[in-house]
Amino acid sequence: MAGLVTALMAVVALAAAAALGAQAGMAGVFGIAVPYVAVAIFVAGFIKKVIGWASTPQPFSIATTGGQQYSQPWVKQAKFDNPSTPGQTFVRMALEVLCFRSLFRNTKLDNRPAEGRVGYGSDKSLWLFALMFHYCFLIVFVRHFRFFLEPVPMAITGVEFVDSILQIGVPTLYLTDVFFVVGVSFLLARRIWDPKVNYISLASDYFPLFLILAIALSGIYMRYFAKVDVIAIKQLAFGLVSFKPVIPPNVDWSFYMHFFLVCVLWAYFPFSKLMHLGGVFLSPTRNLPNNTRMVRYINPWNDPSIKPHSYEEYENDFREKMIEAGLPVDKEA
Numbered sequence: 443m444a445g446l447v448t449a450l451m452a453v454v455a456l457a458a459a460a461a462l463g464a465q466a467g468m469a470g471v472f473g474i475a476v477p478y479v480a481v482a483i484f485v486a487g488f489i490k491k492v493i494g495w496a497s498t499p500q501p502f503s504i505a506t507t508g509g510q511q512y513s514q515p516w517v518k519q520a521k522f523d524n525p526s527t528p529g530q531t532f533v534r535m536a537l538e539v540l541c542f543r544s545l546f547r548n549t550k551l552d553n554r555p556a557e558g559r560v561g562y563g564s565d566k567s568l569w570l571f572a573l574m575f576h577y578c579f580l581i582v583f584v585r586h587f588r589f590f591l592e593p594v595p596m597a598i599t600g601v602e603f604v605d606s607i608l609q610i611g612v613p614t615l616y617l618t619d620v621f622f623v624v625g626v627s628f629l630l631a632r633r634i635w636d637p638k639v640n641y642i643s644l645a646s647d648y649f650p651l652f653l654i655l656a657i658a659l660s661g662i663y664m665r666y667f668a669k670v671d672v673i674a675i676k677q678l679a680f681g682l683v684s685f686k687p688v689i690p691p692n693v694d695w696s697f698y699m700h701f702f703l704v705c706v707l708w709a710y711f712p713f714s715k716l717m718h719l720g721g722v723f724l725s726p727t728r729n730l731p732n733n734t735r736m737v738r739y740i741n742p743w744n745d746p747s748i749k750p751h752s753y754e755e756y757e758n759d760f761r762e763k764m765i766e767a768g769l770p771v772d773k774e775a
Contacts, residue, residue: 444645445644445646445647445648446643446648448645448648449646449647449649449651449652450652452645452649452652453649453652453653453656453703456702456703456706457656457660457703459702460472460698460699460702460703461695461696461699463698464695464697464698464699465695469693470689472701472702473687473689473698473701474682474687476702477682477705478682479705480705480706480709481708483709486712487711487712487713488711488712490712491712491717491720491721492720495720495724496724500726501740501742501743502739502741503726503730503732503733503734503737504730505524505525505531505726505728505730506727506728507520507523507524508523508524509523509524511526511732511735512524512732512735512736513735521533522537525731526731526732526736527731527733528731531729531730535723535729538722539722541573542572545568545569545573546566546569547564548564548565548566548569549564549565550563550564550565568632571624571628572625574624574625575622575625575628575629576625578618578625579622579654581618582619582622584598584601585598585601585605585616585618588602589676589679589680590679590680592680613665615666619658619661619662623655623658623662626651626654626655627655630648630652630655633647633648633651646714646715647715649710649714650714650715650716653707653710654707657700657703657704657707660696660699660700660703661700663696664694664697664700668696668697670694670697671690674690675690675693675697677690678690757771757773
Protein backbone atom coordinates (compact mmCIF):
# COMPACT_ATOMS: atom_id res chain seq x y z
CA MET A 443 0.00 0.00 0.00
CA ALA A 444 2.94 2.33 0.60
CA GLY A 445 3.90 2.05 -3.06
CA LEU A 446 0.38 3.00 -4.12
CA VAL A 447 0.35 6.11 -1.93
CA THR A 448 3.84 7.12 -3.06
CA ALA A 449 2.93 6.81 -6.74
CA LEU A 450 -0.36 8.69 -6.29
CA MET A 451 1.27 11.54 -4.39
CA ALA A 452 4.03 11.79 -7.01
CA VAL A 453 1.49 12.18 -9.83
CA VAL A 454 -0.57 14.70 -7.83
CA ALA A 455 2.59 16.70 -7.11
CA LEU A 456 3.59 16.73 -10.79
CA ALA A 457 0.12 17.85 -11.88
CA ALA A 458 0.00 20.56 -9.21
CA ALA A 459 3.48 21.83 -10.11
CA ALA A 460 2.49 22.24 -13.75
CA ALA A 461 -0.87 23.84 -12.97
CA LEU A 462 0.59 26.33 -10.48
CA GLY A 463 3.65 27.00 -12.63
CA ALA A 464 1.57 27.80 -15.72
CA GLN A 465 -0.58 30.23 -13.74
CA ALA A 466 2.57 31.80 -12.31
CA GLY A 467 3.92 32.79 -15.73
CA MET A 468 6.08 29.73 -16.43
CA ALA A 469 4.27 28.75 -19.63
CA GLY A 470 7.55 28.93 -21.56
CA VAL A 471 9.10 26.30 -19.31
CA PHE A 472 6.20 23.85 -19.52
CA GLY A 473 5.35 24.60 -23.15
CA ILE A 474 8.85 24.74 -24.71
CA ALA A 475 11.77 23.67 -22.50
CA VAL A 476 10.20 20.60 -20.90
CA PRO A 477 8.92 19.04 -24.17
CA TYR A 478 12.33 19.28 -25.87
CA VAL A 479 14.09 17.75 -22.86
CA ALA A 480 11.48 14.98 -22.54
CA VAL A 481 11.68 14.01 -26.22
CA ALA A 482 15.49 13.97 -26.09
CA ILE A 483 15.42 11.67 -23.04
CA PHE A 484 12.82 9.44 -24.67
CA VAL A 485 14.73 9.03 -27.94
CA ALA A 486 18.12 8.51 -26.30
CA GLY A 487 16.74 6.14 -23.67
CA PHE A 488 14.70 4.12 -26.16
CA ILE A 489 17.64 3.69 -28.55
CA LYS A 490 20.02 2.76 -25.73
CA LYS A 491 17.60 0.17 -24.38
CA VAL A 492 16.94 -1.42 -27.79
CA ILE A 493 20.65 -1.53 -28.67
CA GLY A 494 21.38 -3.17 -25.32
CA TRP A 495 18.77 -5.86 -25.93
CA ALA A 496 19.80 -6.39 -29.56
CA SER A 497 23.48 -6.83 -28.62
CA THR A 498 22.79 -9.39 -25.88
CA PRO A 499 24.06 -12.83 -26.99
CA GLN A 500 21.28 -15.38 -27.46
CA PRO A 501 22.70 -18.49 -29.12
CA PHE A 502 20.04 -20.93 -27.94
CA SER A 503 16.31 -21.27 -28.60
CA ILE A 504 14.45 -20.55 -25.37
CA ALA A 505 10.99 -20.00 -26.85
CA THR A 506 8.09 -20.10 -24.40
CA THR A 507 5.63 -22.67 -25.68
CA GLY A 508 1.95 -23.34 -25.17
CA GLY A 509 1.21 -26.43 -27.23
CA GLN A 510 2.51 -29.57 -28.93
CA GLN A 511 5.98 -29.26 -30.41
CA TYR A 512 6.72 -30.51 -33.92
CA SER A 513 7.81 -34.13 -33.70
CA GLN A 514 6.40 -36.92 -35.88
CA PRO A 515 4.23 -36.29 -38.98
CA TRP A 516 1.20 -38.03 -37.42
CA VAL A 517 1.35 -35.91 -34.23
CA LYS A 518 -0.62 -32.68 -34.68
CA GLN A 519 1.56 -29.64 -33.99
CA ALA A 520 0.35 -26.42 -32.37
CA LYS A 521 1.95 -24.33 -35.11
CA PHE A 522 1.32 -20.89 -33.62
CA ASP A 523 1.73 -21.80 -29.94
CA ASN A 524 4.86 -23.86 -30.58
CA PRO A 525 6.26 -22.68 -33.94
CA SER A 526 9.06 -24.52 -35.67
CA THR A 527 9.61 -22.29 -38.73
CA PRO A 528 10.23 -18.55 -39.20
CA GLY A 529 6.81 -18.16 -40.88
CA GLN A 530 4.98 -19.73 -37.95
CA THR A 531 7.01 -17.61 -35.56
CA PHE A 532 6.00 -14.45 -37.46
CA VAL A 533 2.32 -15.38 -37.14
CA ARG A 534 2.80 -16.07 -33.45
CA MET A 535 4.42 -12.66 -32.95
CA ALA A 536 1.63 -10.95 -34.90
CA LEU A 537 -1.03 -12.64 -32.78
CA GLU A 538 0.84 -11.68 -29.62
CA VAL A 539 1.37 -8.03 -30.57
CA LEU A 540 -2.01 -7.38 -32.20
CA CYS A 541 -4.32 -9.68 -30.25
CA PHE A 542 -2.53 -10.32 -26.91
CA ARG A 543 -2.84 -14.07 -27.47
CA SER A 544 -1.03 -15.05 -24.28
CA LEU A 545 -3.38 -12.93 -22.14
CA PHE A 546 -6.35 -14.66 -23.78
CA ARG A 547 -5.25 -17.85 -22.03
CA ASN A 548 -5.18 -16.14 -18.63
CA THR A 549 -6.57 -18.22 -15.78
CA LYS A 550 -7.94 -17.30 -12.37
CA LEU A 551 -7.32 -19.18 -9.12
CA ASP A 552 -10.49 -19.70 -7.10
CA ASN A 553 -10.10 -20.76 -3.48
CA ARG A 554 -13.04 -22.97 -2.45
CA PRO A 555 -12.71 -23.72 1.28
CA ALA A 556 -16.22 -25.20 1.50
CA GLU A 557 -15.21 -27.85 -1.03
CA GLY A 558 -11.73 -28.22 0.38
CA ARG A 559 -10.01 -27.55 -2.91
CA VAL A 560 -8.62 -24.89 -5.21
CA GLY A 561 -10.12 -24.38 -8.65
CA TYR A 562 -8.76 -22.83 -11.80
CA GLY A 563 -10.87 -21.27 -14.53
CA SER A 564 -10.55 -19.10 -17.61
CA ASP A 565 -10.45 -15.36 -16.97
CA LYS A 566 -10.77 -13.19 -20.08
CA SER A 567 -11.23 -9.88 -18.22
CA LEU A 568 -7.52 -8.98 -18.19
CA TRP A 569 -7.26 -9.74 -21.92
CA LEU A 570 -10.36 -7.67 -22.74
CA PHE A 571 -9.48 -4.56 -20.76
CA ALA A 572 -5.79 -4.68 -21.70
CA LEU A 573 -6.80 -4.87 -25.37
CA MET A 574 -9.25 -2.00 -24.86
CA PHE A 575 -6.66 0.16 -23.13
CA HIS A 576 -3.85 -0.38 -25.65
CA TYR A 577 -5.97 0.14 -28.77
CA CYS A 578 -7.65 3.23 -27.33
CA PHE A 579 -4.20 4.56 -26.43
CA LEU A 580 -3.09 3.96 -30.03
CA ILE A 581 -6.15 5.71 -31.51
CA VAL A 582 -5.80 8.68 -29.17
CA PHE A 583 -2.12 8.92 -30.10
CA VAL A 584 -2.97 8.89 -33.82
CA ARG A 585 -5.73 11.48 -33.38
CA HIS A 586 -3.31 13.92 -31.78
CA PHE A 587 -1.28 14.11 -35.00
CA ARG A 588 -3.87 16.58 -36.26
CA PHE A 589 -2.12 19.19 -34.10
CA PHE A 590 1.18 18.70 -35.93
CA LEU A 591 0.04 18.33 -39.55
CA GLU A 592 -1.56 20.77 -41.97
CA PRO A 593 -3.52 19.79 -43.94
CA VAL A 594 -4.67 16.96 -41.73
CA PRO A 595 -4.34 13.63 -43.63
CA MET A 596 -7.54 11.86 -44.59
CA ALA A 597 -6.53 8.82 -42.55
CA ILE A 598 -6.54 10.87 -39.34
CA THR A 599 -9.84 12.59 -40.14
CA GLY A 600 -11.29 9.16 -40.89
CA VAL A 601 -10.17 7.86 -37.51
CA GLU A 602 -11.71 10.91 -35.83
CA PHE A 603 -14.99 10.42 -37.70
CA VAL A 604 -15.33 6.79 -36.64
CA ASP A 605 -14.25 7.61 -33.09
CA SER A 606 -16.97 10.27 -32.77
CA ILE A 607 -19.63 8.36 -34.70
CA LEU A 608 -22.24 8.73 -31.93
CA GLN A 609 -21.98 12.54 -32.01
CA ILE A 610 -22.70 12.93 -28.29
CA GLY A 611 -22.53 16.47 -26.88
CA VAL A 612 -20.57 19.55 -27.89
CA PRO A 613 -17.68 19.24 -28.42
CA THR A 614 -18.19 15.76 -29.82
CA LEU A 615 -17.49 12.92 -27.40
CA TYR A 616 -14.81 10.53 -28.59
CA LEU A 617 -15.56 6.91 -27.74
CA THR A 618 -11.89 6.19 -27.10
CA ASP A 619 -11.84 8.85 -24.35
CA VAL A 620 -14.41 6.80 -22.42
CA PHE A 621 -13.00 3.34 -23.12
CA PHE A 622 -9.45 4.53 -22.46
CA VAL A 623 -10.38 5.63 -18.93
CA VAL A 624 -12.34 2.42 -18.37
CA GLY A 625 -9.40 0.28 -19.50
CA VAL A 626 -6.71 1.95 -17.42
CA SER A 627 -9.07 2.12 -14.41
CA PHE A 628 -9.60 -1.64 -14.58
CA LEU A 629 -5.85 -2.31 -14.76
CA LEU A 630 -5.31 -0.02 -11.77
CA ALA A 631 -8.22 -1.50 -9.78
CA ARG A 632 -6.98 -5.04 -10.47
CA ARG A 633 -3.55 -4.14 -9.14
CA ILE A 634 -5.10 -2.62 -6.00
CA TRP A 635 -7.81 -5.16 -5.11
CA ASP A 636 -6.43 -8.45 -6.40
CA PRO A 637 -4.47 -9.72 -3.36
CA LYS A 638 -1.96 -11.70 -5.42
CA VAL A 639 -1.20 -8.82 -7.81
CA ASN A 640 -1.19 -6.26 -5.00
CA TYR A 641 1.35 -8.32 -3.04
CA ILE A 642 3.97 -8.10 -5.83
CA SER A 643 3.21 -4.48 -6.85
CA LEU A 644 5.67 -1.67 -6.23
CA ALA A 645 5.48 2.09 -6.65
CA SER A 646 6.99 1.62 -10.12
CA ASP A 647 3.95 -0.48 -11.05
CA TYR A 648 1.38 2.04 -9.81
CA PHE A 649 3.09 5.20 -11.04
CA PRO A 650 2.62 4.73 -14.82
CA LEU A 651 -1.04 3.75 -14.31
CA PHE A 652 -1.76 6.82 -12.17
CA LEU A 653 0.20 8.97 -14.63
CA ILE A 654 -1.70 7.69 -17.68
CA LEU A 655 -5.01 8.06 -15.86
CA ALA A 656 -4.11 11.65 -14.93
CA ILE A 657 -3.23 12.38 -18.56
CA ALA A 658 -6.57 11.00 -19.72
CA LEU A 659 -8.62 12.89 -17.10
CA SER A 660 -6.76 16.16 -17.65
CA GLY A 661 -7.28 15.81 -21.41
CA ILE A 662 -11.00 15.19 -20.91
CA TYR A 663 -11.25 18.21 -18.60
CA MET A 664 -9.31 20.35 -21.06
CA ARG A 665 -11.54 19.38 -24.01
CA TYR A 666 -15.02 19.11 -22.52
CA PHE A 667 -14.96 21.52 -19.58
CA ALA A 668 -12.20 24.12 -19.97
CA LYS A 669 -12.70 24.07 -23.78
CA VAL A 670 -9.24 25.37 -24.53
CA ASP A 671 -8.34 27.28 -27.70
CA VAL A 672 -7.48 24.47 -30.15
CA ILE A 673 -6.08 26.92 -32.73
CA ALA A 674 -3.61 28.31 -30.18
CA ILE A 675 -2.55 24.80 -29.15
CA LYS A 676 -1.99 23.86 -32.78
CA GLN A 677 0.15 26.98 -33.19
CA LEU A 678 2.26 25.88 -30.22
CA ALA A 679 2.56 22.35 -31.62
CA PHE A 680 3.63 23.64 -35.05
CA GLY A 681 6.24 25.84 -33.42
CA LEU A 682 7.69 22.91 -31.49
CA VAL A 683 8.03 20.56 -34.49
CA SER A 684 9.45 23.33 -36.70
CA PHE A 685 11.93 24.37 -33.96
CA LYS A 686 10.41 27.86 -33.92
CA PRO A 687 8.53 27.63 -30.63
CA VAL A 688 6.07 30.31 -29.60
CA ILE A 689 3.77 30.60 -26.61
CA PRO A 690 0.31 31.71 -27.79
CA PRO A 691 -1.64 33.96 -25.43
CA ASN A 692 -4.70 32.87 -23.51
CA VAL A 693 -3.96 29.16 -23.37
CA ASP A 694 -5.68 27.66 -20.33
CA TRP A 695 -3.49 26.30 -17.53
CA SER A 696 -5.13 22.88 -17.91
CA PHE A 697 -3.34 22.43 -21.24
CA TYR A 698 0.09 22.96 -19.67
CA MET A 699 -0.77 20.51 -16.89
CA HIS A 700 -1.88 17.92 -19.45
CA PHE A 701 1.13 18.56 -21.68
CA PHE A 702 3.57 18.37 -18.77
CA LEU A 703 2.19 15.01 -17.66
CA VAL A 704 2.59 13.73 -21.23
CA CYS A 705 6.21 14.93 -21.21
CA VAL A 706 6.82 13.14 -17.92
CA LEU A 707 5.47 9.96 -19.53
CA TRP A 708 7.82 10.41 -22.51
CA ALA A 709 10.86 10.87 -20.28
CA TYR A 710 9.87 8.03 -17.94
CA PHE A 711 8.98 5.57 -20.71
CA PRO A 712 12.43 4.12 -21.59
CA PHE A 713 13.27 3.41 -17.95
CA SER A 714 10.01 1.70 -17.00
CA LYS A 715 8.10 -1.50 -17.69
CA LEU A 716 6.31 0.41 -20.45
CA MET A 717 9.32 -0.47 -22.60
CA HIS A 718 7.60 -3.77 -23.37
CA LEU A 719 6.49 -1.77 -26.43
CA GLY A 720 9.95 -2.35 -27.89
CA GLY A 721 10.99 -5.34 -25.84
CA VAL A 722 8.28 -7.67 -27.14
CA PHE A 723 9.90 -7.67 -30.58
CA LEU A 724 13.33 -8.55 -29.15
CA SER A 725 12.23 -11.15 -26.64
CA PRO A 726 13.91 -14.51 -27.41
CA THR A 727 11.06 -16.31 -25.67
CA ARG A 728 8.75 -15.00 -28.42
CA ASN A 729 10.75 -14.32 -31.57
CA LEU A 730 12.58 -17.65 -31.88
CA PRO A 731 11.17 -20.87 -33.37
CA ASN A 732 11.20 -23.89 -31.09
CA ASN A 733 13.21 -26.11 -33.43
CA THR A 734 15.64 -27.67 -30.97
CA ARG A 735 14.75 -31.16 -32.23
CA MET A 736 15.72 -30.21 -35.77
CA VAL A 737 18.65 -27.82 -35.29
CA ARG A 738 21.69 -28.34 -33.11
CA TYR A 739 22.58 -25.13 -31.34
CA ILE A 740 26.28 -24.60 -30.65
CA ASN A 741 27.24 -21.64 -28.54
CA PRO A 742 29.46 -19.43 -30.76
CA TRP A 743 30.84 -17.68 -27.69
CA ASN A 744 32.40 -20.84 -26.25
CA ASP A 745 36.13 -20.40 -25.64
CA PRO A 746 37.87 -22.86 -28.04
CA SER A 747 40.66 -23.37 -25.51
CA ILE A 748 38.20 -24.92 -23.07
CA LYS A 749 37.79 -28.60 -23.87
CA PRO A 750 34.59 -30.47 -22.95
CA HIS A 751 34.77 -32.69 -19.89
CA SER A 752 32.95 -35.98 -20.49
CA TYR A 753 31.29 -37.97 -17.73
CA GLU A 754 33.85 -40.73 -18.12
CA GLU A 755 36.65 -38.24 -17.50
CA TYR A 756 34.72 -36.75 -14.58
CA GLU A 757 34.30 -40.19 -13.02
CA ASN A 758 37.99 -41.02 -13.53
CA ASP A 759 38.88 -37.83 -11.65
CA PHE A 760 36.46 -38.30 -8.76
CA ARG A 761 35.68 -42.07 -8.66
CA GLU A 762 37.10 -42.74 -5.21
CA LYS A 763 35.34 -39.78 -3.66
CA MET A 764 32.08 -40.77 -5.36
CA ILE A 765 32.33 -44.29 -3.95
CA GLU A 766 33.05 -42.90 -0.47
CA ALA A 767 29.99 -40.68 -0.76
CA GLY A 768 27.86 -43.66 -1.82
CA LEU A 769 27.25 -42.38 -5.36
CA PRO A 770 26.83 -44.93 -8.16
CA VAL A 771 29.74 -45.27 -10.62
CA ASP A 772 30.07 -47.01 -13.97
CA LYS A 773 33.40 -48.62 -13.05
CA GLU A 774 34.55 -49.80 -9.69
CA ALA A 775 37.80 -48.46 -8.25
